[in-house]
Amino acid sequence: MELWERVIQGDEVACARAISLVEDEREGYIELLKNLQPHTGSAVVLGFTGPPGAGKSTLVDKVAKSLRKKDKKVGIIAIDPTSPFTRGAILGDRIRMSDLNLDPGVFIRSMGTRGSLGGISKATQAGIKVLDAYGCEYILIETVGVGQSEIDIVNTADTVVMVMVPGLGDDIQAIKAGIMEIGDVFVVNKADNDRARKTRIEIEMMLDFNKNWEFRPPVSMAIASEGEGIEELVDNIFKHQDYLERSGKKEQRRFHRERIQVEQYVMTDLRDLVDEEIEKYEEKIRASVHGGSDPYTIGESIYSTIVRDEQ
């Protein structure tokens, strides 16, 4: 039996192998994804994001357990920032330590970022396809930090859960302001902190700036480490799912997700091509450092080598 057939039959070992294949972009990964594609489209993708230190891992763990109690098959992809130099994963063992690993109804995968812009997001999208075909009803994506590429990842989720934390510095508040708009559901974690109520009120106020919500993001409190507030959060996620179905927004989000995958696919291949070309211009670039050429002239030359004339 082929690998893709074993995946859609719910073979866990095949699923793990398939994800490795697409993550590493090994021989045959595109064929695999093409074969899986007709068996995808039913999973609900939940993206968890928020500032570093907000306790996202613990929260994802508890939400997964709650979904398991409702007998849902769950997949988890944790984005694990990779050191840009050693290319090794930074968090690594965190995932492997979860007791969810013992539950056959949960598939957990940690994915490295490989230092390449966009590479994380591409691998994550492919991973979602595999887990979807494998039969996961909910796929939880957890990102560390607040970078643009991570925003891109959660931005393709059906529901974006914004995990906030009481009382951080000014920069964090600024970043919050930037990511507020992609949140569908908010949760203030570490609610036993003195400033949690204040943080919640601030979020509510920011949300109330927009008077034209079709679905006004609910804000709840949680202490993930104690398992408190998880059911309210899961209810809020379900409410947002209901809204997406009723309003036709679900179709829109999925269109967006497919479109991004097309773009990523083309752009990564183009980048490889450009890198190959650039190698041939080493002398020119060296001259450019001392004003003897410039990056724009060199760039124009490479562009016209790659692109068809009629473009």
Add this chain to the structure above:
Amino acid sequence: MELWERVIQGDEVACARAISLVEDEREGYIELLKNLQPHTGSAVVLGFTGPPGAGKSTLVDKVAKSLRKKDKKVGIIAIDPTSPFTRGAILGDRIRMSDLNLDPGVFIRSMGTRGSLGGISKATQAGIKVLDAYGCEYILIETVGVGQSEIDIVNTADTVVMVMVPGLGDDIQAIKAGIMEIGDVFVVNKADNDRARKTRIEIEMMLDFNKNWEFRPPVSMAIASEGEGIEELVDNIFKHQDYLERSGKKEQRRFHRERIQVEQYVMTDLRDLVDEEIEKYEEKIRASVHGGSDPYTIGESIYSTIVRDEQ
């Protein structure tokens, strides 16, 4: 007189106009950059990065003042994260409030990220070229947060100053581990915090994992808000500059910086082309949502439309 001529003669208004032109990529911006290129290459670029809330702005402000006392002409580019939805700058006024604005020997510019991956970095590189041609001897780049694209920016600096802060959560520590390797000079800001010494020791220990340093990054302490520890930091920056000159690494870093600009130039044009093509595939992408097509087949089709056959 043409704009580029006024820039190289040190006309501040022309410099501001030139940066706007290249940042917005308005008509003629490439010609402008080509004309400025022979007048670049002498500025020293300092990149300041580190976790959100570390007090990078204040530190950059104080380092700029110290360089002014040494009679150096200084440029500052603060990367200002743009809300991905409203497209407005988040920090905005922070820069305009600095009293450095009154000093004609300092040129301060805040740059938005425009929500586009790589766009920040491209605009920053072009801004550096303008400030270099304008005569800035030191150009200080400040980034907010720790995203990949920000790592890309500081990674092209001559000296990367890693600003640390005592006692943050585990995720932050993990991110620290990821960015440790791009730091040339470390500073623990907010050194009046109880945990500052501990943080410093942790950093020293992490650095000592590598036994083969050609230039072992110095670690100092600062309370930027009080102006404490600034001279030691500036000395450390100078030491790193000396090392770069002596070892020939300066030339390597500048080659890398030029190369990245070539790549960015080609890739952004290719992205525009891809986006145009994708518009034509809306029906196919819609079918893909329900398994009737797939992003990989669509991607292959777009790729072969764009790229010359001989590639």
